[in-house]
Amino acid sequence: xxxxxxxxxxxxxxxxxxxxxxxxxxxxxxxxxxxxxxxxxxxxxxxxxxxxxxxxxxxxxxxxxxxxxxxxxxxxxxxxxxxxxxxxxxxxxxxxxxxxxxxxxxxxxxxxx
Amino acid sequence: xxxxxxxxxxxxxxxxxxxxxxxxxxxxxxxxxxxxxxxxxxxxxxxxxxxxxxxxxxxxxxxxxxxxxxxxxxxxxxxxxxxxxxxxxxxxxxxxxxxxxxxxxxxxxxxx
Numbered sequence: 001x002x003x004x005x006x007x008x009x010x011x012x013x014x015x016x017x018x019x020x021x022x023x024x025x026x027x028x029x030x031x032x033x034x035x036x037x038x039x040x041x042x043x044x045x046x047x048x049x050x051x052x053x054x055x056x057x058x059x060x061x062x063x064x065x066x067x068x069x070x071x072x073x074x075x076x077x078x079x080x081x082x083x084x085x086x087x088x089x090x091x092x093x094x095x096x097x098x099x100x101x102x103x104x105x106x107x108x109x110x111x112x113x
Numbered sequence: 114x115x116x117x118x119x120x121x122x123x124x125x126x127x128x129x130x131x132x133x134x135x136x137x138x139x140x141x142x143x144x145x146x147x148x149x150x151x152x153x154x155x156x157x158x159x160x161x162x163x164x165x166x167x168x169x170x171x172x173x174x175x176x177x178x179x180x181x182x183x184x185x186x187x188x189x190x191x192x193x194x195x196x197x198x199x200x201x202x203x204x205x206x207x208x209x210x211x212x213x214x215x216x217x218x219x220x221x222x223x224x225x
Binding site: 044045046089093100101103104105 | 213214215218
């Protein structure tokens with residue numbers, strides 16, 4: 001089955017810095033890669049996703065890049081703000097197959113004011 | 114549009130009991146997935162329902178079951194509860210299979 005590794009497990013940055021979270025996956029059939037943000041005590045919320053037919057996608061201060069050959073994808077947050085502090089999860093799934101999503105273990109992002 | 118709702122939000126049960134959790138998807142969404150979230154194992158996929166049929170199942174014992182009704186609402190049941198079943202149970206809905214998923218607030222289950 002699919003295996004998703006996410007690094008780092010904790011990331012501490014100063015307000016205004018950039019943050020990068022990386023995920024690798026094992027199943028070359030995976031073609032859908034969403035990222036979720038989960039604030040303490042709240043539900044995971046989709047913040048951005050990418051499908052395997054594109055290499056990069058941006059939405060204001062966040063971007064995701066995908067390298068299919070190397071089987072890794074990354075979340076980039078620029079100009080971080082304290083409200084970006086949360087746990088971020090990556091996931092990978094094969095939307096044309098069994099579509100059982102596999103999640104990374106999460107990255108706790110702390111943005112210091 | 115109202116988001117995904119889950120009831121109850123909190124539950125306390127004892128070992129050996131059974132529990133039923135409910136999920137109402139976003140209006141128009143036909144797919145409902147269930148996940149278990151624990152600090153040790155992270156987010157793990159339980160099962161997915163679409164058009165009242167279970168389409169996918171994760172690696173959980175048969176004590177975990179679910180169903181979906183004709184209005185797309187879904188329930189999951191856990192029988193013979195164990196201490197290790199204590200977790201946040203999240204459901205997520207999507208318009209179709211393999212579509213973008215939207216999570217509910219979760220049901221926090223504590224097994225004593």
